[in-house]
Amino acid sequence: MRERDADRVDNLDRLVDRYHLVENLESCLQCGRCTGVCPVANLSPSYNPRQIIRDILAGNKDRWLRSEEIWRCFWCANCYTLCPMDIPFPLLMMQLRYEALENRYGEKYFLPFRRFAMRALEDGLTFTPGGARGRERIMKLRGRIGLKPWPDISEKAKQEYRELFEATGAAAWMEAIKEEEERPVALTYLQGRITDAKKKGG
Amino acid sequence: MQRKRVVEPEDKIREIPAVVFLFRSCTGSLEYPGTESAVTETLRCLEVEPVTDPDQTCCSGYLLTCSAHTPEVSLAVTARNLALVERKGLDTYVFCNGCYGYLKELSHILLHNQEYLEGANELIARWGYHYAGKTRIFHVQEMWYRLRERIAAKVVRPLNGLRVGVHYGCHYLARKYDILDDGGYPTFHEEIVEALGGTPVFYKERQLCCGYAVGRGFTHREEIVQPHLFKKLKNARDSGVELITTVCPGCNVALDREQPNLRERYGEDFRIPVIDLAQLIALALGVPTAKLGFEANTVPLDDVLAKVGVSE
Numbered sequence: 001m002r003e004r005d006a007d008r009v010d011n012l013d014r015l016v017d018r019y020h021l022v023e024n025l026e027s028c029l030q031c032g033r034c035t036g037v038c039p040v041a042n043l044s045p046s047y048n049p050r051q052i053i054r055d056i057l058a059g060n061k062d063r064w065l066r067s068e069e070i071w072r073c074f075w076c077a078n079c080y081t082l083c084p085m086d087i088p089f090p091l092l093m094m095q096l097r098y099e100a101l102e103n104r105y106g107e108k109y110f111l112p113f114r115r116f117a118m119r120a121l122e123d124g125l126t127f128t129p130g131g132a133r134g135r136e137r138i139m140k141l142r143g144r145i146g147l148k149p150w151p152d153i154s155e156k157a158k159q160e161y162r163e164l165f166e167a168t169g170a171a172a173w174m175e176a177i178k179e180e181e182e183r184p185v186a187l188t189y190l191q192g193r194i195t196d197a198k199k200k201g202g
Numbered sequence: 203m204q205r206k207r208v209v210e211p212e213d214k215i216r217e218i219p220a221v222v223f224l225f226r227s228c229t230g231s232l233e234y235p236g237t238e239s240a241v242t243e244t245l246r247c248l249e250v251e252p253v254t255d256p257d258q259t260c261c262s263g264y265l266l267t268c269s270a271h272t273p274e275v276s277l278a279v280t281a282r283n284l285a286l287v288e289r290k291g292l293d294t295y296v297f298c299n300g301c302y303g304y305l306k307e308l309s310h311i312l313l314h315n316q317e318y319l320e321g322a323n324e325l326i327a328r329w330g331y332h333y334a335g336k337t338r339i340f341h342v343q344e345m346w347y348r349l350r351e352r353i354a355a356k357v358v359r360p361l362n363g364l365r366v367g368v369h370y371g372c373h374y375l376a377r378k379y380d381i382l383d384d385g386g387y388p389t390f391h392e393e394i395v396e397a398l399g400g401t402p403v404f405y406k407e408r409q410l411c412c413g414y415a416v417g418r419g420f421t422h423r424e425e426i427v428q429p430h431l432f433k434k435l436k437n438a439r440d441s442g443v444e445l446i447t448t449v450c451p452g453c454n455v456a457l458d459r460e461q462p463n464l465r466e467r468y469g470e471d472f473r474i475p476v477i478d479l480a481q482l483i484a485l486a487l488g489v490p491t492a493k494l495g496f497e498a499n500t501v502p503l504d505d506v507l508a509k510v511g512v513s514e
Contacts, residue, residue: 077372090267094266114270120262145236147238147239151228152226164282
């Protein structure tokens with residue numbers, strides 16, 4: 001049945017946009033330029049930014065929280081670049097993912113980054129190599145091209161960086177998410193339609 | 203090449219600064235350290251002195267967008283790093299689109315939400331920092347374009363018509379109201395390539411995302427990233443691109459490191475080397491290749507160096 005105006009509930013977007021970063025979401029024209037330019041929608045048509053906005057504004061966010069699709073977004077922001085209403089869709093996606101994690105969906109897509117974030121807490125830098133051999137290789141290479149063997153970062157910087165993670169509760173947030181708690185993703189369009197190329201090892 | 207721009211480079215950078223703050227990039231210092239070296243060398247060559255600060259940390263935006271932690275910490279880290287620059291009274295120049303996008307976006311959020319700004323300043327006040335939004339944030343590519351005439355005059359190793367396909371990177375183009383060109387069809391990298399004596403190639407997929415894609419290479423590599431990259435690189439090769447330049451070490455990782463995997467999966471060996479635009483400028487300006495760190499690349503640059511006439 002067609003929705004009547006009297007049934008309309010305003011501010012459903014507030015349920016997702018808790019940081020107030022996408023205040024103009026309700027101005028969405030449903031024009032679909034975001035989806036036309038989206039490199040992920042191109043390969044995986046079930047990922048549809050226009051549909052995500054429509055569902056959020058209709059109070060139907062749960063189907064996306066439970067989905068595999070939201071974890072595919074590249075965060076390239078091409079959708080924002082082309083949006084005639086300047087809706088910063090990536091900031092909405094970021095908050096959808098937080099909410100999915102809070103409902104214990106999608107941990108497996110979060111855990112690889114926690115590993116990097118934990119190491120960043122030690123180094124004050126992201127993507128430092130984990131092992132001693134990797135470190136040695138980079139230090140040699142940097143030395144050879146005339147740079148200091150390790151990027152110039154002070155103990156003070158590392159200490160303050162670590163303390164900010166603790167003071168804001170970000171460190172606690174990372175530690176709270178446990179792998180074994182993951183609930184199965186209920187909605188997925190995973191199979192087929194992505195590519196016809198053969199996978200590694202047949 | 204377009205002549206009318208969103209912002210004229212002479213308006214964006216009015217006076218050429220003698221000293222700038224160079225914001226260290228994690229990937230550009232660790233994965234491809236040649237980027238850090240080339241940016242520093244090129245700036246010096248152009249008579250702009252880069253200053254760094256050992257108290258600066260990672261911009262911390264990248265892990266934010268992977269949902270690895272919450273925005274509060276990234277906002278505080280941004281305020282802290284930029285407060286360091288403000289103490290020096292300098293403008294901030296970054297050489298990674300990631301750092302550029304996150305510093306711009308997070309500082310924008312801070313400066314337009316009193317509550318967030320106060321929260322961040324309260325957190326960093328314990329070490330005596332205060333962020334007021336005075337330092338302006340630029341990408342070094344804007345400086346390269348601003349100084350294009352200075353660059354053209356200093357070329358000692360012209361590129362001999364090398365066919366270069368440029369890659370602007372999404373996180374630069376997405377700042378659609380701040381950037382030099384029309385984000386829908388930018389051309390200023392191509393103009394720099396021409397100034398160096400190269401032939402810019404407008405391949406169809408040049409504005410396609412790198413596919414490094416804020417971590418999707420770790421979680422959706424086979425499902426999304428590889429088919430996506432295959433499309434881009436195939437188009438580049440079919441258009442005769444001999445070298446791809448980026449302005450983001452993250453893009454460099456995806457476009458360079460994935461090529462052997464694409465060969466294994468699709469049976470096509472692209473062998474298109476990928477370097478930073480600063481490395482290409484430094485090469486043309488005669489910076490010794492020993493300082494450019496090309497040995498960090500997965501796809502070797504032998505053919506490119508031979509064409510430019512470097513025998514080292």
